[in-house]
Amino acid sequence: MNELNTRVLLASRPEGWPIEANFRIEEVPLVEPRDGELLVRSHWLSLDPYMRGRMNDAKSYAPKVEIGDVMVGGAVGEVLASKNGAYKVGDFVVGSFGWQTHAVSNGAGVMKVDPKRVPLSAYLGVVGMPGVTAYVGLLDIGAPREGETVVVSAASGAVGSVVGQIAKMRGCRAVGIAGGSAKCDYVTRELGFDACVDYKAGRLLEDLRAATPKGVDVYFENVGGEVLDAVLTRLNPFARIPLCGLVSQYNETKPYPVRNLGALLVNRVKLEGFIVSDRLPRWPEALGALAGWVAEGKLHYRESKAEGIRQAPRAFLGMLRGENFGKQLVKLA
Amino acid sequence: MNELNTRVLLASRPEGWPIEANFRIEEVPLVEPRDGELLVRSHWLSLDPYMRGRMNDAKSYAPKVEIGDVMVGGAVGEVLASKNGAYKVGDFVVGSFGWQTHAVSNGAGVMKVDPKRVPLSAYLGVVGMPGVTAYVGLLDIGAPREGETVVVSAASGAVGSVVGQIAKMRGCRAVGIAGGSAKCDYVTRELGFDACVDYKAGRLLEDLRAATPKGVDVYFENVGGEVLDAVLTRLNPFARIPLCGLVSQYNETKPYPVRNLGALLVNRVKLEGFIVSDRLPRWPEALGALAGWVAEGKLHYRESKAEGIRQAPRAFLGMLRGENFGKQLVKLA
Numbered sequence: 258m259n260e261l262n263t264r265v266l267l268a269s270r271p272e273g274w275p276i277e278a279n280f281r282i283e284e285v286p287l288v289e290p291r292d293g294e295l296l297v298r299s300h301w302l303s304l305d306p307y308m309r310g311r312m313n314d315a316k317s318y319a320p321k322v323e324i325g326d327v328m329v330g331g332a333v334g335e336v337l338a339s340k341n342g343a344y345k346v347g348d349f350v351v352g353s354f355g356w357q358t359h360a361v362s363n364g365a366g367v368m369k370v371d372p373k374r375v376p377l378s379a380y381l382g383v384v385g386m387p388g389v390t391a392y393v394g395l396l397d398i399g400a401p402r403e404g405e406t407v408v409v410s411a412a413s414g415a416v417g418s419v420v421g422q423i424a425k426m427r428g429c430r431a432v433g434i435a436g437g438s439a440k441c442d443y444v445t446r447e448l449g450f451d452a453c454v455d456y457k458a459g460r461l462l463e464d465l466r467a468a469t470p471k472g473v474d475v476y477f478e479n480v481g482g483e484v485l486d487a488v489l490t491r492l493n494p495f496a497r498i499p500l501c502g503l504v505s506q507y508n509e510t511k512p513y514p515v516r517n518l519g520a521l522l523v524n525r526v527k528l529e530g531f532i533v534s535d536r537l538p539r540w541p542e543a544l545g546a547l548a549g550w551v552a553e554g555k556l557h558y559r560e561s562k563a564e565g566i567r568q569a570p571r572a573f574l575g576m577l578r579g580e581n582f583g584k585q586l587v588k589l590a
Numbered sequence: 591m592n593e594l595n596t597r598v599l600l601a602s603r604p605e606g607w608p609i610e611a612n613f614r615i616e617e618v619p620l621v622e623p624r625d626g627e628l629l630v631r632s633h634w635l636s637l638d639p640y641m642r643g644r645m646n647d648a649k650s651y652a653p654k655v656e657i658g659d660v661m662v663g664g665a666v667g668e669v670l671a672s673k674n675g676a677y678k679v680g681d682f683v684v685g686s687f688g689w690q691t692h693a694v695s696n697g698a699g700v701m702k703v704d705p706k707r708v709p710l711s712a713y714l715g716v717v718g719m720p721g722v723t724a725y726v727g728l729l730d731i732g733a734p735r736e737g738e739t740v741v742v743s744a745a746s747g748a749v750g751s752v753v754g755q756i757a758k759m760r761g762c763r764a765v766g767i768a769g770g771s772a773k774c775d776y777v778t779r780e781l782g783f784d785a786c787v788d789y790k791a792g793r794l795l796e797d798l799r800a801a802t803p804k805g806v807d808v809y810f811e812n813v814g815g816e817v818l819d820a821v822l823t824r825l826n827p828f829a830r831i832p833l834c835g836l837v838s839q840y841n842e843t844k845p846y847p848v849r850n851l852g853a854l855l856v857n858r859v860k861l862e863g864f865i866v867s868d869r870l871p872r873w874p875e876a877l878g879a880l881a882g883w884v885a886e887g888k889l890h891y892r893e894s895k896a897e898g899i900r901q902a903p904r905a906f907l908g909m910l911r912g913e914n915f916g917k918q919l920v921k922l923a
Contacts, residue, residue: 317856318827481851500855514847518814522833522863523650530855
C-alpha cells in the first residue's frame with residue numbers, strides 16, 4: 258500500500274465549453290478498505306458525454322459533481338484488497354469508480370466481469386453502459402420492425418455503433434449520421450450500416466433525404482440541434498424517437514432553436530427521453546445478448562485510448578468535440 | 591327538394607394566415623340520395639384548428655382539401671331522406687358533412703345521436719371529437735396519477751376545458767394556460783381548475799412557476815411555440831406530454847424556435863403526438879363517460895356560436911386568432 262492514488266477533481270464549473278483548467282489532478286495516499294469495502298485498481302476509465310452535465314450547477318437526472326470532488330465515471334479494474342465477502346483479490350470488476358487510478362467501494366453497483374469472455378475494456382463500451390443504452394433504447398423505445406429505416410446520430414460512437422448493428426440484425430435499413438468521411442466509411446464498411454450521412458459535408462438535408470428514400474421510422478437521437486431538426490423532416494407516420502443524448506447542446510449557452518417539431522404532431526411520433534440507469538431490470542438480458550454477439554464476432558466496435566489518468570481531461574474535451582473515434586477510454590494500468 | 595345547399599369551398603391556399611378570400615361560397619341544388627345514401631340537413635357545423643392544416647398543399651395526417659372542394663368538417667344534423675337501411679328520416683346524426691347546409695353521405699363514419707340526452711351541439715364538442723381527444727390524450731398518454739399536476743394550454747377551448755375537468759376528477763392539480771383574464775377567470779371559476787396562467791399578461795415564466803409549485807407531471811399541448819418552451823422549464827422527471835395541437839404555429843411561415851428540449855432528456859419525458867381518429871376503439875368508452883358526466887352536471891362547457899354558413903370563414907379565422915370562447919360552432923338550422 259505504498260502506491261498513490263492519482264485522481265482528477267472538478268476544480269471549477271465551465272461556462273459553455275469546458276477547459277482543462279476546470280479540472281485539477283492530485284495524488285493522495287491509498288486508503289485501506291474498511292469492513293464491507295473493497296479497493297480496486299482501475300485498468301480502464303470510461304469517458305462519456307453525460308459527464309458534461311454533471312459538471313453543471315443545475316438540476317439533472319443525477320447529482321452534480323461538487324467542486325473539489327472526484328469526477329464521476331465508470332471504470333473496470335482488479336480488486337487489490339477486499340473486506341467485502343462478495344469480492345476477492347484478483348476479481349475483475351466494473352463500477353462507478355471515478356476518474357482515478359484507485360477506488361474504495363462498498364460494492365454498490367459493482368459487478369464482476371470475465372476478461373476471458375470479452376476484453377476488459379469492452380465492459381465499459383459495447384458490453385457495458387453504452388451497449389445497454391443502445392440495446393434498451395432501440396428495442397424498448399424504438400421497437401424497430403423488419404424493413405423499417407433506423408437512423409442514429411453519433412453513429413461511430415459507443416452507443417450509435419451498437420444501435421445500427423442491432424438494427425441490421427433486426428432486418429432494418431440502418432443509416433448513420435457522423436462527422437467526417439473517415440467515420441462514415443467506418444460506419445458503412447466496417448459496421449455494415451446501409452448508409453452514413455456526413456453532417457460536416459454541408460448537405461445535411463439533401464444527403465439525409467437520399468439516405469432515407471422510404472423516410473425514417475426510428476431515430477435514435479444522441480446529438481440534437483441541427484441534426485435533429487433535419488431528421489424531423491424525414492419522419493414517417495408513427496415514428497419513434499429514443500432520446501438518448503443531445504451532445505451538440507451540452508456546451509452551448511444558447512441552445513439550438515428547433516423549428517420542425519410540427520412533424521411530431523403530423524406524424525403522431527412517440528419521443529421518449531431515457532437514461533439507462535432507470536432501466537436496471539433490462540441490464541442482464543442486454544448484457545447477455547451483447548456479450549454473445551461480441552464473442553460470436555457479430556458486433557464490432559472501436560476504441561479511442563488515451564494513456565494515463567493525467568490525459569483524462571484532454572481526452573474528455575476531445576470527445577465533446579467529436580475527436581474520438583469509437584468508444585473513448587483512458588488506459589490506467 | 592326545392593331547397594338549395596349553401597356550401598363553402600376552398601378557393602385558394604393561404605400563405606401564413608388565411609383570409610376570407612381563401613374561401614368561396616356557392617349555392618347548388620340539393621342532390622337526391624342514391625341507393626345506400628342519406629341526405630342530411632346540418633344543424634351545427636364544428637370549426638376546429640386542424641382544418642387549417644387541410645388547407646395546405648402539404649403532407650399531413652389527413653388528405654388536404656383540393657381547390658374547389660367543400661371544406662372538411664364535422665357537423666350534426668337531421669336525416670331528410672334516406673336510402674340507407676341504417677338511417678331513417680328524422681334521425682339525428684353526426685358525421686363529416688363538411689362546411690355546407692346539406693350533405694349526401696354513404697353512412698361511413700356517421701353515428702346516430704340522441705338530442706334528448708345532451709344538446710345536439712354537444713356532439714361536436716364535449717361529447718364529440720374534441721371531448722374524446724381530451725379523454726384519450728389525457729388518460730392514455732398523459733396517464734395522470736392522483737396528486738400530480740396537469741397543465742393544459744388553450745384551456746378554455748373545446749379540448750382544453752375537458753382535459754382540466756377530467757384531471758380534477760382524477761385528483762390532480764389542474765392548471766390552465768389561456769389568453770386573457772376573461773378566459774382565465776372562466777377556467778378557474780366555472781370549470782374549477784386550480785389555477786390559470788394568462789399567457790398574454792407578459793409574465794409567462796413567472797406566472798407558470800407560481801401556478802406549478804410542484805412542477806408539471808402532465809402537459810397536454812394544444813398550442814406549441816413560446817408556451818411549450820415555457821412549460822418545458824417546469825417539467826418533473828418522467829413527465830408525459832400528449833401532443834394534441836400546435837395552433838400557435840399553424841399560420842406561421844417560420845415556426846417558433848424551441849430551445850428547451852434538453853428538458854425532455856434530463857427528465858426522461860415521454861412526448862407523443864396523437865390524432866384521435868387513429869384511436870377509434872377508444873371512442874365508445876370515451877363518449878359514454880363524457881355524456882354521463884355532462885348529464886350529471888359534472889362536466890361544463892361553453893360554446894361560441896356563429897350564425898349561418900356564410901359566417902363560417904370569418905368565425906374560423908377568429909378561432910385561429912383565439913377570439914372564440916369555448917367550442918366554436920356555426921348554427922346552420
